[in-house]
Amino acid sequence: MSSSPPAPAGHRPIGRHHRTATPRDRAVRALDLVGRLGTVVTLASLLVVGAAVGGLFDGTSETENATVTATFGR
Incomplete structure (x- = not known):
């Protein structure tokens, strides 16, 4: 077991x-x-653009009611 002398005050270890x-x-x-x-x-x-393009070619025709819209009157 070896011992080293104490480091001087203010000394920063090298590492x-x-x-x-x-x-x-x-x-x-x-x-x-x-x-x-x-x-x-x-x-x-x-990924979002890919999903949008996939939605264009999903096989649903334009005449079908593909989107359900809810409107609330006042």
Whole structure:
């Protein structure tokens, strides 16, 4: 068992997890997050467009009452 001398006051340990993030690092991380959110939004919108196109070709003719509308009078 080896013992090391005590660290001087104000000494920060050297290791992988003790690096201070710079403003550039934060900006890169923020842009990465915005890009990932943009990807999710794009995929969701493609899903909606796909469902709309599928609704156009679902086999229901235009003359049939495909949509039920409820109107409430005053």
